[in-house]
Amino acid sequence: MESVSNLFSTGTLSQILVGLSRTTILFIVSSGMSLILGVLRIPNVAHGSLYMIGAFAAWSVIQLLGGGLFAFLAAMIVAPLIVAAVGFVLERGFFSYLYEREHLMLLLLTFSFALILGDLVKIVWGPEYRSVTVPAFFQGSAEIFGLPLPWYNLFLLVVGPCIAAFLWLVINKTDLGKMARAAAVDGEMVGAVGINVGWIFAFTFVLGSFLAGLGGALIAPMVNISLGMDHSLIMETFLIVIIGGLGNMWGALLGSLIFGLTQSLGILVWPQFGIAFPYLAVVAVLVVRPRGLLSSTW
Amino acid sequence: MRRFVPFLAVAVTLFCMAGQSVAGDTIKVGFVDTYTGPATTFTNDVLDGFKMAAEKINAKGGVLGKKITWVTRDDKFKPDIGLTMAKELILKENVDLLVGTINSATALAVSDLAKKEKIPFFVTFSKSDKITGEKGHRYVFGMNENTEMAGRATAKALSKKKYVKYWIAGDDYEYGHAIANGVFNHLKTLNPKVQLLGQSWWKVGESDFTPYITQILAAKPDFVIVATGGGGMVNFQKAAQSTGFNRKVPFYQHTAIELSTLMPQGKNAPEGVYGTANYLFYYPNTKENKAFVEEFRKAYNRYPKSGALYGYMTAQFIAESFRKAGKIDREKFIDAMEGMKLASPVGGMEMRSCDHQVTLPMFFGVTKKSAQHDFLIAGEVVSVPGKEYMPSCAETTKGRAK
Numbered sequence: 111m112e113s114v115s116n117l118f119s120t121g122t123l124s125q126i127l128v129g130l131s132r133t134t135i136l137f138i139v140s141s142g143m144s145l146i147l148g149v150l151r152i153p154n155v156a157h158g159s160l161y162m163i164g165a166f167a168a169w170s171v172i173q174l175l176g177g178g179l180f181a182f183l184a185a186m187i188v189a190p191l192i193v194a195a196v197g198f199v200l201e202r203g204f205f206s207y208l209y210e211r212e213h214l215m216l217l218l219l220t221f222s223f224a225l226i227l228g229d230l231v232k233i234v235w236g237p238e239y240r241s242v243t244v245p246a247f248f249q250g251s252a253e254i255f256g257l258p259l260p261w262y263n264l265f266l267l268v269v270g271p272c273i274a275a276f277l278w279l280v281i282n283k284t285d286l287g288k289m290a291r292a293a294a295v296d297g298e299m300v301g302a303v304g305i306n307v308g309w310i311f312a313f314t315f316v317l318g319s320f321l322a323g324l325g326g327a328l329i330a331p332m333v334n335i336s337l338g339m340d341h342s343l344i345m346e347t348f349l350i351v352i353i354g355g356l357g358n359m360w361g362a363l364l365g366s367l368i369f370g371l372t373q374s375l376g377i378l379v380w381p382q383f384g385i386a387f388p389y390l391a392v393v394a395v396l397v398v399r400p401r402g403l404l405s406s407t408w
Numbered sequence: 409m410r411r412f413v414p415f416l417a418v419a420v421t422l423f424c425m426a427g428q429s430v431a432g433d434t435i436k437v438g439f440v441d442t443y444t445g446p447a448t449t450f451t452n453d454v455l456d457g458f459k460m461a462a463e464k465i466n467a468k469g470g471v472l473g474k475k476i477t478w479v480t481r482d483d484k485f486k487p488d489i490g491l492t493m494a495k496e497l498i499l500k501e502n503v504d505l506l507v508g509t510i511n512s513a514t515a516l517a518v519s520d521l522a523k524k525e526k527i528p529f530f531v532t533f534s535k536s537d538k539i540t541g542e543k544g545h546r547y548v549f550g551m552n553e554n555t556e557m558a559g560r561a562t563a564k565a566l567s568k569k570k571y572v573k574y575w576i577a578g579d580d581y582e583y584g585h586a587i588a589n590g591v592f593n594h595l596k597t598l599n600p601k602v603q604l605l606g607q608s609w610w611k612v613g614e615s616d617f618t619p620y621i622t623q624i625l626a627a628k629p630d631f632v633i634v635a636t637g638g639g640g641m642v643n644f645q646k647a648a649q650s651t652g653f654n655r656k657v658p659f660y661q662h663t664a665i666e667l668s669t670l671m672p673q674g675k676n677a678p679e680g681v682y683g684t685a686n687y688l689f690y691y692p693n694t695k696e697n698k699a700f701v702e703e704f705r706k707a708y709n710r711y712p713k714s715g716a717l718y719g720y721m722t723a724q725f726i727a728e729s730f731r732k733a734g735k736i737d738r739e740k741f742i743d744a745m746e747g748m749k750l751a752s753p754v755g756g757m758e759m760r761s762c763d764h765q766v767t768l769p770m771f772f773g774v775t776k777k778s779a780q781h782d783f784l785i786a787g788e789v790v791s792v793p794g795k796e797y798m799p800s801c802a803e804t805t806k807g808r809a810k
Binding site: 119129131132232238243244257258259263332337339342377381 | 580607612621641646651
């Protein structure tokens with residue numbers, strides 16, 4: 111270890127904030143996956159592809175509207191809606207026919223969609239790298255004890271809790287949310303009382319897809335939008351959902367926090383092996399609580 | 409006997425088809441490279457550069473009365489597929505020569521096959537120094553720079569600067585480590601005063617560099633060697649721009665000044681980033697380079713990148729060597745290729761006979777805004793001649809003997 115004492119330096123605060131902004135993206139994407147996993151019981155491998163489509167769609171919207179803050183904000187709404195529409199087609203057109211089959215079939219189908227969507231993105235947007243600039247409003251960075259914290263990361267810190275609050279409202283305060291929760295526990299019973307479970311499933315899948323698209327749109331200004339960005343994310347998302355507790359939204363939040371913070375603080379302690387820390391945390395969690403931190407709906 | 413007739417017919421047809429391609433009046437070049445996925449940003453330029461040169465040669469009557477033709481195979485960035493495709497090109501397509509690939513592992517596998525089949529293989533984008541270094545042989549040719557060469561050229565340019573405390577950061581895979589070690593180890597020999605303050609390594613495909621950047625800033629190095637490749641190039645530059653990293657600490661990335669890195673970012677790429685590249689369409693500002701750029705833009709409606717130069721020169725070297733050999737004979741072709749000197753858009757190039765590595769200049773520069781373009785370009789460009797940064801023949805021979 112280079113120095114554990116780094117954890118008590120002035121850099122710690124900015125590192126925590128940077129870690130939390132990373133958490134926001136992870137939470138948005140993994141909460142969508144967790145939702146689908148909890149209600150529909152689909153381990154959606156194509157979730158990363160939806161995230162990638164979100165990023166590419168955001169690029170297209172911004173290009174179309176000619177850039178600027180308005181174009182950026184419009185992209186943050188339109189891109190996830192496009193992805194939600196893709197999700198709707200996937201669920202109604204394909205997944206809805208397979209719910210009676212075993213999970214392995216569904217898993218294979220999502221895997222094939224991960225490949226198909228990846229190639230579709232290549233056909234639609236081409237293999238070149240795409241890049242979205244941070245709107246002028248969010249450019250530059252704030253200084254925290256002399257270390258920079260980009261305004262865009264601060265923006266993400268505001269977005270994260272908003273999304274969490276929104277999801278809480280949808281799931282706990284709306285009829286649809288309540289029905290979805292009920293369907294997660296016992297779909298047959300929900301069907302028996304006269305509720306159309308199929309449409310609840312569709313709604314959940316669309317909401318989950320919307321979240322994946324939003325994650326992709328939000329990360330677009332920070333990265334190189336390229337083919338393959340789905341692969342790097344899907345692994346982390348699965349791990350987060352597993353350590354949080356399958357299908358548990360708050361577990362996804364907890365898992366994202368663990369992932370984001372162990373990474374940014376790990377870098378402070380031992381930059382050469384910073385990548386290892388989130389995975390070590392995953393191992394530690396699974397040793398102590400093999401079924402995840404919070405109760406699983408499975 | 410009845411059942412035997414159709415079989416015979418098929419066999420005869422196949423035999424005739426095979427015969428045709430052997431006796432055809434062409435020089436057939438087989439490309440095995442990655443033509444799907446993000447790598448196409450680089451590989452399409454190689455192919456287009458090659459086509460442009462070959463079409464011009466063919467229009468003038470070809471080589472020894474034969475036209476240069478080409479077939480392509482997609483290796484999907486996978487060594488096993490690449491090797492299968494290369495075998496197919498040799499056995500079914502009867503290619504005279506092989507060209508490719510961007511994946512170093514594939515290049516090494518195909519190189520091994522080329523050695524066994526005695527087919528010359530031109531490597532046109534792989535950066536592993538093993539290809540013409542310790543794993544080099546009579547049938548493989550390196551047409552671009554490798555990590556060792558990039559490292560030495562950069563070390564040479566950096567040794568003239570006054571930085572002492574260095575930090576290394578990069579993508580945690582072979583290319584990243586090879587570039588970083590290449591630069592720092594040679595820098596240490598040229599300027600023993602430099603010291604390594606620390607290192608950060610992130611996974612390939614990392615999307616958020618901010619936590620790494622704030623940590624490096626807290627450590628206060630004088631200069632940072634950033635060893636990213638592919639998509640990581642732009643990702644890191646974006647993070648540098650939004651954190652103001654480039655204004656606080658100078659840093660270097662191999663290919664930071666290349667079009668493939670700077671163009672997608674438009675005017676928002678970070679300024680003051682040091683980088684190296686084998687080719688810049690605006691430097692050197694010579695008649696030859698301008699003519700090359702104009703021709704390429706006319707044909708493909710875009711600026712040529714490094715790959716275009718590699719592909720273009722590969723075709724030139726192939727044509728000239730066959731001309732010099734006087735007939736289509738692979739062994740004579742290789743003898744003719746060794747030591748061949750040709751003019752290129754960036755100045756003279758030489759195919760070294762000791763290791764079959766082409767000698768070409770490396771440009772070291774720093775990113776800056778440009779009035780003529782809506783993307784950043786390189787300023788303060790220094791040209792490091794090939795002879796000054798390539799490992800000597802003695803070193804390569806020693807490496808191969810191991």
